[in-house]
Amino acid sequence: MTDPHDSAGLQGKAGHNLPPLRLHVPEPPARPGESADFTHFDIPAADAAPRPDETAQPATMRDMAYGLVRVLDENGAAVGQWNPNLPSETLLRMLRTMALTRAFDARMFRAQRQGKTSFYMKSTGEEAVSIGAALALDRDDMCFPSYRQQGILIARDWPIIDMMNQIYSNKGDRLKGRQLPIMYSARDAGFFSISGNLTTQYPQAVGWAMASAARGDTRIAATWCGEGSTAEGDFHSACTFASVYRAPVIMNIVNNQWAISSFSGFAGAEATTFAARAVGYGIAGLRVDGNDVLAVYAATRWAADRARANAGPTLIEHFTYRVEGHSTSDDPSAYRSAEESSLWPLGDPIARLKQHCIALGIWDEDRHAAMDKELAELVRDAAREAEKNGILGHGLHHPMESMFEDVFEEMPRHLKEQQQQMLDEWKAAGL
Amino acid sequence: MEGGGAVSDVMTQDAGTDVQQMNMIQAINSAMDVMMERDPTVVVMGEDVGFFGGVFRATAGLQQKYGKNRVFDTPITECGIIGVAVGMGAYGLRPVPEIQFADYIYPALDQLVSEAGRLRYRSAGEFIAPMTVRSPFGGGIFGGQTHSQSPEGIFTHCSGIKTVIPSTPYDAKGLLIAAIEDNDPTIFFEPKRIYNGPFDGEYDTPATSWAGHADAQVPTGYYRIPLGKARIARAGGALTILCYGTMVHVVEHTVAMLGLDAEIVDLRSLVPLDIETIEASVKKTGRCLIVHEATRTSGFGAELLAQVQERCFHYLEAPIERVTGFDTPYPHSLEWAYFPGPVRIREAINKIMKD
Ligand SMILES: Cc1ncc(C[n+]2csc(CCOP(=O)(O)OP(=O)(O)O)c2C)c(N)n1
Ligand SMILES: [Mg+2]
Numbered sequence: 001m002t003d004p005h006d007s008a009g010l011q012g013k014a015g016h017n018l019p020p021l022r023l024h025v026p027e028p029p030a031r032p033g034e035s036a037d038f039t040h041f042d043i044p045a046a047d048a049a050p051r052p053d054e055t056a057q058p059a060t061m062r063d064m065a066y067g068l069v070r071v072l073d074e075n076g077a078a079v080g081q082w083n084p085n086l087p088s089e090t091l092l093r094m095l096r097t098m099a100l101t102r103a104f105d106a107r108m109f110r111a112q113r114q115g116k117t118s119f120y121m122k123s124t125g126e127e128a129v130s131i132g133a134a135l136a137l138d139r140d141d142m143c144f145p146s147y148r149q150q151g152i153l154i155a156r157d158w159p160i161i162d163m164m165n166q167i168y169s170n171k172g173d174r175l176k177g178r179q180l181p182i183m184y185s186a187r188d189a190g191f192f193s194i195s196g197n198l199t200t201q202y203p204q205a206v207g208w209a210m211a212s213a214a215r216g217d218t219r220i221a222a223t224w225c226g227e228g229s230t231a232e233g234d235f236h237s238a239c240t241f242a243s244v245y246r247a248p249v250i251m252n253i254v255n256n257q258w259a260i261s262s263f264s265g266f267a268g269a270e271a272t273t274f275a276a277r278a279v280g281y282g283i284a285g286l287r288v289d290g291n292d293v294l295a296v297y298a299a300t301r302w303a304a305d306r307a308r309a310n311a312g313p314t315l316i317e318h319f320t321y322r323v324e325g326h327s328t329s330d331d332p333s334a335y336r337s338a339e340e341s342s343l344w345p346l347g348d349p350i351a352r353l354k355q356h357c358i359a360l361g362i363w364d365e366d367r368h369a370a371m372d373k374e375l376a377e378l379v380r381d382a383a384r385e386a387e388k389n390g391i392l393g394h395g396l397h398h399p400m401e402s403m404f405e406d407v408f409e410e411m412p413r414h415l416k417e418q419q420q421q422m423l424d425e426w427k428a429a430g431l
Numbered sequence: 432m433e434g435g436g437a438v439s440d441v442m443t444q445d446a447g448t449d450v451q452q453m454n455m456i457q458a459i460n461s462a463m464d465v466m467m468e469r470d471p472t473v474v475v476m477g478e479d480v481g482f483f484g485g486v487f488r489a490t491a492g493l494q495q496k497y498g499k500n501r502v503f504d505t506p507i508t509e510c511g512i513i514g515v516a517v518g519m520g521a522y523g524l525r526p527v528p529e530i531q532f533a534d535y536i537y538p539a540l541d542q543l544v545s546e547a548g549r550l551r552y553r554s555a556g557e558f559i560a561p562m563t564v565r566s567p568f569g570g571g572i573f574g575g576q577t578h579s580q581s582p583e584g585i586f587t588h589c590s591g592i593k594t595v596i597p598s599t600p601y602d603a604k605g606l607l608i609a610a611i612e613d614n615d616p617t618i619f620f621e622p623k624r625i626y627n628g629p630f631d632g633e634y635d636t637p638a639t640s641w642a643g644h645a646d647a648q649v650p651t652g653y654y655r656i657p658l659g660k661a662r663i664a665r666a667g668g669a670l671t672i673l674c675y676g677t678m679v680h681v682v683e684h685t686v687a688m689l690g691l692d693a694e695i696v697d698l699r700s701l702v703p704l705d706i707e708t709i710e711a712s713v714k715k716t717g718r719c720l721i722v723h724e725a726t727r728t729s730g731f732g733a734e735l736l737a738q739v740q741e742r743c744f745h746y747l748e749a750p751i752e753r754v755t756g757f758d759t760p761y762p763h764s765l766e767w768a769y770f771p772g773p774v775r776i777r778e779a780i781n782k783i784m785k786d
Binding site: 118397428 | 478479481482483486499500503504505506507508509510511534535537538573574575576577578727728757758759760762763764765768769774775777778
């Protein structure tokens with residue numbers, strides 16, 4: 001009889017002349033106080049990546065999961081096979097949408113710091129990932145985002161005041177103050193209700209896409225999660241379903257290299273790329289410069305055309321960097337080198353597109369400065385308007401009894417009783 | 432080692448150990464520190480617990496002290512974290528995994544319920560899962576529906592899992608040590624609203640800290656509080672109130688406001704349950720109120736109510752009442768209407784004491 005309480009192997013097997021095993025626990029290249037080093041990270045030339053046919057068999061394009069799709073080179077020129085050759089107005093729209101998203105983030109972050117709401121999450125430095133994709137999709141394609149793709153709503157011209165009402169959980173909030181700030185839902189923008197539970201949206205997007213295919217629809221689905229979230233089982237279930245049913249879905253991994261305090265190595269980045277997850281599932285995989293909005297646009301367009309041609313799903317890794325803290329509850333100076341964000345070799349997505357537009361002669365520094373000023377005023381005015389509907393914790397919320405609505409389509413007796421009990425108790429207490 | 436979970440009245444403690452003022456986070460940190468020092472098989476893991484020391488700082492300093500082989504960050508997969516902990520337990524380690532928020536424990540349910548909770552049974556004791564799953568739970572921090580839930584009733588419903596919930600720094604440390612030493616899988620839910628100070632349920636008054644609180648005087652060394660032994664938080668004769676976690680403080684405050692001679696029983700552990708203490712108290716007072724923050728239907732209060740009714744029916748002078756969270760998801764802006772605070776507890780007490 002073995003004794004389960006005394007470990008079988010703790011002493012090791014004496015007499016066996018074998019080297020001891022070692023546990024590998026990943027460690028990021030730089031911690032606070034150390035200098036950041038990205039020299040290990042080699043960037044292929046902007047025009048290096050080939051562009052396979054949209055209907056290519058996944059097995060013929062595995063290299064794409066280890067390379068890097070780029071369009072904008074170091075001088076701001078659009079080069080190579082992936083250049084989407086966009087008209088000027090689209091380029092300027094991209095620029096403005098990214099700048100508006102950044103201004104919105106700045107304002108709402110400040111609102112949280114001023115105590116007007118409980119929580120906020122910025123997407124600084126990652127704007128291209130959601131905006132490049134949103135502009136490459138059709139307006140009626142369905143998006144299943146994580147919490148860091150506010151850029152999709154902004155790109156789809158969703159009113160920012162509606163987003164602010166949600167952030168303030170005020171009486172203008174369509175979600176009735178039920179959700180944590182930034183956990184938007186906007187069905188009319190093709191934007192699925194955001195969950196706080198990581199990666200649950202991945203299989204849901206696949207399911208939506210399967211339904212669209214089964215019904216002979218023409219709309220496709222797209223979903224996003226962070227690189228850290230790819231560890232969740234839901235990610236892998238989604239890939240399996242997407243592969244088996246060749247679902248018309250685009251699965252985006254936003255590799256911003258950090259998941260709160262743990263670096264991408266804890267999601268497997270020391271061993272391979274995130275795009276390479278596609279290889280094992282027999283899905284087309286693309287690895288993209290996520291700070292190059294034209295590359296994001298082009299890759300999304302490729303994947304959307306592929307899905308519409310019934311050629312199956314695409315997994316896209318967007319390589320980017322999380323410039324700010326994870327959320328308003330986080331202080332990254334406690335776990336990563338302060339230098340990292342400034343040394344990140346793929347730069348800033350807004351600066352890069354701006355450089356490109358200036359090089360094309362369709363934009364200049366003065367116009368850019370004027371735009372930034374205008375957008376700062378725009379979000380300030382919208383925030384003031386939204387604040388008229390109330391800020392968190394200052395009374396202007398949805399009625400208390402609304403808490404019991406929408407649990408079910410029809411309120412069952414026990415909830416009606418609880419609702420009445422709550423009202424009676426507050427009344428008895430003179431509140 | 433056997434009998435780690437047995438109910439015993441003895442509190443074992445290292446002789447001559449110093450006492451320090453600690454908040455609940457520090458007490459929990461100290462419990463892991465003490466156990467890692469005493470037992471080389473104890474390992475701590477979870478999302479952000481390593482270098483950073485946890486999003487609530489509960490594991491701060493442990494990786495620096497015990498190294499990355501024993502304290503490490505994990506990938507973000509709760510199912511993976513608990514599955515790996517089952518495997519480490521099978522090897523002979525004593526894992527203390529953290530699930531960052533109780534709201535994120537659901538992906539791990541299969542590994543907890545079907546695996547950890549049944550391993551001893553299905554292998555007739557050949558394999559065990561001696562893990563302690565730490566997880567912050569409960570609301571009151573404007574965390575919305577995914578940072579506020581109290582899922583303890585899901586686990587008490589399943590066989591083979593112990594469920595422990597402390598309400599003070601002193602208890603948190605002693606109970607966590609007992610849970611780590613216990614050879615069965617234990618869910619250790621930490622009421623995050625009272626990490627930094629007791630909370631009386633009056634959300635619009637300034638937060639208090641643990642400083643100066645008698646139960647925040649915590650021995651720096653080893654001591655254990657046996658699992659399955661309730662604490663009489665306040666002795667009294669008028670009414671028995673059963674509660675745990677944050678609600679102990681809300682109940683204490685409400686009772687003090689009413690000037691009522693209630694007996695407040697802090698359950699500390701739901702499975703195993705100290706039914707003897709509960710029974711003795713209810714037989715003495717003849718009245719019983721049950722308070723928890725979790726939703727009402729099939730909540731642990733229903734089990735308490737059934738057991739009290741079975742054992743104390745002939746002693747009861749009024750129907751047993753429950754004050755609980757409502758059967759809705761935890762709302763963000765209406766958090767304080769949802770939270771079972773002093774207003775609702777007082778109404779229930781009035782009802783029970785009416786005749
Ligand atoms: C199931 C689940 N587990 C844990 C968490 C806590 N959590 C929230 S965000 C996060 C990190 C996610 O990192 P990543 O996927 O890289 O996304 P990013 O924040 O970088 O966009 C964690 C651990 C959660 N929300 N849900
Ligand atoms: Mg990330």
